[in-house]
Amino acid sequence: MNLLLDPVFTVNGERALSLPQLFSASTRGEIKSFKRLRAHQRTAWHMFRVQLAALALRQNDLKEPPMDSDHWVGLLRSLTSEFGDDPWCLTIADRCRPAFLQPPDPGGLKWERVATPDALDMLITARNHDLKQAVAMNATHEDWVLALVSLQTSEGYGGRNNYGIARMNGGSSSRPFLGLADAGETGHPDISAWWRRDLSLLLKRQTDDTVLTRRGPALLWCLPWEEGESLPVYEMDPWAIEVCRRVRLVKEGGRVIAQKTGSKKARIDAKAFNGVLGDAWAPVSLTEDQPKALTLGDRNFDYRLIQELLFSGNWQIPVAAKVQKDEEVGEMVLIAEALSRGNSKTEGLKTRVIPVPRRARGLFRTNLQRLADVAAIQIQEIQASDGALREAVALYSAGGDYTKVDKSCRRRATEARARLDRVADAAFFDHLWIRAVENDTDEETDKPAGSDFRALLVLAVRS
Numbered sequence: 001m002n003l004l005l006d007p008v009f010t011v012n013g014e015r016a017l018s019l020p021q022l023f024s025a026s027t028r029g030e031i032k033s034f035k036r037l038r039a040h041q042r043t044a045w046h047m048f049r050v051q052l053a054a055l056a057l058r059q060n061d062l063k064e065p066p067m068d069s070d071h072w073v074g075l076l077r078s079l080t081s082e083f084g085d086d087p088w089c090l091t092i093a094d095r096c097r098p099a100f101l102q103p104p105d106p107g108g109l110k111w112e113r114v115a116t117p118d119a120l121d122m123l124i125t126a127r128n129h130d131l132k133q134a135v136a137m138n139a140t141h142e143d144w145v146l147a148l149v150s151l152q153t154s155e156g157y158g159g160r161n162n163y164g165i166a167r168m169n170g171g172s173s174s175r176p177f178l179g180l181a182d183a184g185e186t187g188h189p190d191i192s193a194w195w196r197r198d199l200s201l202l203l204k205r206q207t208d209d210t211v212l213t214r215r216g217p218a219l220l221w222c223l224p225w226e227e228g229e230s231l232p233v234y235e236m237d238p239w240a241i242e243v244c245r246r247v248r249l250v251k252e253g254g255r256v257i258a259q260k261t262g263s264k265k266a267r268i269d270a271k272a273f274n275g276v277l278g279d280a281w282a283p284v285s286l287t288e289d290q291p292k293a294l295t296l297g298d299r300n301f302d303y304r305l306i307q308e309l310l311f312s313g314n315w316q317i318p319v320a321a322k323v324q325k326d327e328e329v330g331e332m333v334l335i336a337e338a339l340s341r342g343n344s345k346t347e348g349l350k351t352r353v354i355p356v357p358r359r360a361r362g363l364f365r366t367n368l369q370r371l372a373d374v375a376a377i378q379i380q381e382i383q384a385s386d387g388a389l390r391e392a393v394a395l396y397s398a399g400g401d402y403t404k405v406d407k408s409c410r411r412r413a414t415e416a417r418a419r420l421d422r423v424a425d426a427a428f429f430d431h432l433w434i435r436a437v438e439n440d441t442d443e444e445t446d447k448p449a450g451s452d453f454r455a456l457l458v459l460a461v462r463s
Contacts, residue, residue, distance in 0.1 A: 001090045001141045003100060004073050008142050010035040019088070020072035023053055027065040029192040032184070036142050040349045041121075043177040043337045044154045045146060047281060049195055051239045054202040055079060055218050058239075063203060065196070079219055087222050090141055091249045091256060101148040101241075102248050103225040103267075109246070114258035117147035120247065122155040122339075122346075144249060144256055152221070152243040156341050161262025165244045166233060166270035167279050169293045174339040174346075176294040177281045178309060179320030180356065180364075183331040187355060197329075201319055202239060202280060210278050212238045225267060233270035238278045243267060283309050284316040291316070294338070301336040301352040302421075303428035307379070309336075311372035323365040332356040360433035374436045378453060382424045385457040386417055392461075423460040427453065 001008060007016035012032050017025060025031050026049075037045060053065060056075040066072060080087040087098045095105035114120045117139050156164035157171025164171045182193035206214070211234060217223055218237040225246065244267050248259045270277065275293030276284050283294040294315075299305055309315045321334065334354040340347040356364070363371050391405075393413035398404040431453040438449055 002085055003088045003090075003145070004076055004085060006141075008145060010140075010142060018069070020076060021069040023049075023065065023072045024067050024069040026192045026195045027067045029190075029196075031192045031195075033191065036140065037146060038121075039351070040339065041146050041150045043281070043335070044150045044175070046194065046198070047177070048149045048153055048241060050198045050202060050280075051241055052076075053195075053199050054239050055237070055241075057199075057203060058206060058215075065199060080222060083222060087219065090144060091251055095248060098222045099249065100145070101152045101221050101243055103221050103223065103243055103246060105246075105248060106224065106226050109227070109261045111248070111259040111261045114260055117143040117258070120144075120151060120258045120260065121147040122151045139256075141256065144258070148247065151245060151247070153241060154339075155244050156339075161264060163244055163263065163266035165242045166236070166266075166268040166273070167242070167275055167277055167282065167293070169275040169295045170271075172341055173275065173293070173295040174341045175275075175279075176283060176296060177335065177337040178283050178294075178318050179281050179335055180323065180332050181335060182329050183333045183355065187331075187333070188353065189333055189335060197327075198280065198320055201324070205280075205319065208278070210238045211273075212236050212240075212277065214238065216240070220267065225263070228264045230265045230269035231267060233268050233273060233277070236268060236277075279318070280320045281318050283318055283321075285314065286316055287314045296338040296340055296350060298340055298347060300350050301338075303375075303425050304379070306334075306336060306352070306354070306429075307372075307375040311368060311375050313372075323361055325365065327365075329361070330358050332361055354429050357433055359437050363436055371432065371436050374432055377450065378428060378432060378435075381450070381454055381457060382421070385424075385461050386420060389413060389416055389420055389461045419463075420457070420460045424457060427456055431456075 003019040005018055007018055007021070009017050009019070009022050011017055011022065011025070011034055012030070013035065022031065034045070056072070056079055057063070057065060059078050060075055062075075066075070076088070077085070083098060086092050086094075087100060089099050092099045096107075098104050153165060154175045156168060156174060158164070165175060168175050179198065181189035182197065184190035184193075213235050214237060216235050216237040217231065218240045220231065220236070220240055221243045223231065246261045246263055249256050250259060274290055275282065276291045279293070285292045285294070294309070310317060310321070323332075332355075334356055335351075336354075337349070337351040340350050390410055390413045393416055394405045394409035395402060397409040397412045398406075431450070435449050435453070
């Protein structure tokens with residue numbers, strides 16, 4: 001199965017396309033959905049396609065993606081001319097040569113059989129509840145491709161001899177994603193426009209300063225990976241597509257299976273960089289001695305974390321989450337996504353898609369401080385409501401005698417406070433956009449700014 005020639009990818013229902021056909025259809029704005037893409041694979045698949053297309057265009061000194069699929073075949077082949085089409089094939093007979101996202105076998109290693117792509121994939125769920133593993137016995141070639149992309153470009157530390165990618169802050173972290181995308185008719189990301197936008201962002205930033213090596217090693221699965229050796233991170237291209245694990249796909253009884261094995265060292269020696277490698281989608285902390293990429297941990301992308309990332313000034317906002325000066329778009333969505341990861345496990349996919357209406361989009365470009373100020377006000381209003389609710393429940397629990405209110409009385413408000421927080425979280429950004437673009441008083445209703453949000457909080461407290 002050659003990704004450059006064979007129709008591997010099922011889009012828009014039942015339409016099957018090769019990788020070059022997929023890129024040309026994305027350029028024309030025709031891709032609406034991927035039939036077999038699983039939820040946790042979405043951002044990894046998006047980033048892979050953007051990086052790969054950017055590398056192919058830069059290699060050929062092009063500024064715009066072509067609409068012709070045959071042109072894309074040539075562009076992609078130019079990245080792997082030394083190996084022919086082997087790096088685009090899922091299985092090849094010679095294990096000493098690279099296959100798609102499968103580095104050459106250095107020999108002398110003990111390999112373990114993996115029967116299904118979901119067993120190979122990076123998702124290790126808490127108690128296996130979020131997504132059952134090793135169930136895809138009728139897997140297609142597309143399932144194997146998506147699992148390889150997910151594993152090789154987003155996996156973390158998985159125990160002895162199973163290292164993670166360079167673009168995360170430590171093996172127990174995750175590759176974070178924060179970015180804007182054009183909204184489609186349904187309010188979800190327009191897949192084609194999203195890809196074209198981020199591709200354009202990368203191409204426009206080719207001359208940005210970087211500690212990495214532009215036009216350095218990029219398709220890392222093509223490089224030899226000798227046991228006990230790591231690639232110095234300085235040598236890697238900023239848009240390089242990683243492979244963090246040794247995997248080979250092979251044919252067995254008329255079907256494809258995988259084989260995997262460990263490595264004595266990580267593929268890339270990047271521990272000192274804490275995941276800060278110029279990733280277009282990764283927020284970077286600015287408050288610590290050394291900059292660090294976002295580690296989600298056991299948190300959610302609630303209003304507290306989102307406003308902290310965007311408006312506090314404590315984080316370097318990734319380029320994909322900024323509205324560009326020359327960008328003329330309509331409705332957008334802000335996408336925040338990462339796996340909640342611990343030591344050799346994950347606690348599930350954490351994702352949030354926040355609509356950003358046209359009238360608020362301009363503030364992202366010209367007046368982030370206005371958004372920050374209004375967000376701070378709304379957080380203060382939530383805190384005041386939460387405090388009032390806590391004390392009211394505590395006083396009721398103490399029989400109306402305030403002298404008897406103690407910690408146990410206040411703990412009785414836990415469930416009610418959590419319910420209030422969910423209400424505030426769900427409404428936070430819709431009200432933020434409205435308040436940030438209006439005057440201190442709504443001219444049509446003559447109501448003070450934010451009165452609707454405060455009324456919502458009061459109602460939630462009373463209920």
